[in-house]
Amino acid sequence: MTLEEQLFFVKAFLPEAWDYLQTKNDMRLPEFDDNDEVVSWWRTSTKIPNKTQIRRRISVMGIDIKETDLSFNSLSERSYTDMVVIHHTGCNDIDASAEEIHGWHLNNGWAGIGYHYVIRKDGTIERGRPEWAIGSHAYGENSHTIGIHLSGDFEQAEPTDEQLDRCGALVADICERYGIPIDREHIVGHGELMATSCPGVNLQALLDDGTITGKAVFYYNQNQGIEDESAVPAEQDGGNQGGRGTERFNNIDALPDWAKPTIQKMIDKGLLNGNGESLDLSLDMLRMFVVNDRAGLY
Numbered sequence: 001m002t003l004e005e006q007l008f009f010v011k012a013f014l015p016e017a018w019d020y021l022q023t024k025n026d027m028r029l030p031e032f033d034d035n036d037e038v039v040s041w042w043r044t045s046t047k048i049p050n051k052t053q054i055r056r057r058i059s060v061m062g063i064d065i066k067e068t069d070l071s072f073n074s075l076s077e078r079s080y081t082d083m084v085v086i087h088h089t090g091c092n093d094i095d096a097s098a099e100e101i102h103g104w105h106l107n108n109g110w111a112g113i114g115y116h117y118v119i120r121k122d123g124t125i126e127r128g129r130p131e132w133a134i135g136s137h138a139y140g141e142n143s144h145t146i147g148i149h150l151s152g153d154f155e156q157a158e159p160t161d162e163q164l165d166r167c168g169a170l171v172a173d174i175c176e177r178y179g180i181p182i183d184r185e186h187i188v189g190h191g192e193l194m195a196t197s198c199p200g201v202n203l204q205a206l207l208d209d210g211t212i213t214g215k216a217v218f219y220y221n222q223n224q225g226i227e228d229e230s231a232v233p234a235e236q237d238g239g240n241q242g243g244r245g246t247e248r249f250n251n252i253d254a255l256p257d258w259a260k261p262t263i264q265k266m267i268d269k270g271l272l273n274g275n276g277e278s279l280d281l282s283l284d285m286l287r288m289f290v291v292n293d294r295a296g297l298y
Ligand SMILES: [Zn+2]
Pocket: 086, 087, 088, 137, 190, 198, 199
């Protein structure tokens, strides 16, 4: 696609993103006519998924997913998603990759890897089966669920902090996109759906004590610009979540995504230093500005 076609696509399917682009002073956006016949083709063509489906497939929280470009035999589209199922590798505490698991599952005679995501021990999230496709990870429950696999055997070992952190962020992103509540009815271990020891006692315990849903709520709130101190996982307090306490943000690029539109707007209106450098803002100040912005102050 050319840049103009991509922008056209954004306008047709991602109205919030289009609105955001229009707030960027340094971008000259082409004019598109809403009554144009190509626009109406985009909107009505049966060859492309509908607007909601496309929007659901794009990470709203900027989660880093490592693409694996695996080839699958026939896949079918999942029409409904209301649950996330957590798995482990089992048997051996190995750091299985999406590609390795893909090989195992092809050997089972399946279309390819049955999980949608694989979280390695270092926290890397690898793409498994495309998220829109029906998985093969929870017998009888695949038609409405997304499967996340954490590599390791959690009957004996513990998941790494990086795995748990990325699992929380990924669950938050999925729940935001599909409108799934972040609770224990909708975020489950494989063994809660059928008789299996997956995802292992140690990982299941972290579901049962609210660790995983707590991390997901933390990331969800962070994305919404709402901080819920009680939802901050203990080991992250003062850690790499950045800015708790003393950190100052000095330029627009360093800001968390949830704060950028507000701060950019304030710069554009001359309320803050016009060149966006040496802003010297704390996280608390960012929160206050975002809340004020929502209240219509700027
Ligand atoms: Zn499982």
